[in-house]
Amino acid sequence: MLAANRTYYVRTDGNDANTGTANTSGGAFLTIQKAIDVVASAIDLAGHNVTIQVGSGTFTGAAVVSAPWVGAGTVQLLGNTTTPTNCVISV
Secondary structure (H helix, E strand, C coil), X not given: CCCCCEEEXXXXXXXXXXXXXXXXXXXXXXXXXXXXXXXXXXXXXCCCCEEEEECCEEECCCCCCCCCCECCCCEEEECCCCCHHHEEECC
């Protein structure tokens, strides 16, 4: 159950074995799907919001939400807001 808003990071140099909570190669997830799966299976939003922050690069894996979010709150997928063309999602 979240007690505050949370951000998960996805980077091309990340790893899906990471926690996703740090914007570093040793902390970020590799795939958008992993971030979605963590939110869908392990998080009660409890009125808070989750941002999945996708770094610059090209991401080619599909991303499917296979279960509803638990608890009130929003989940936002956000790319590079400064230079949007640097974040490419190509399935």
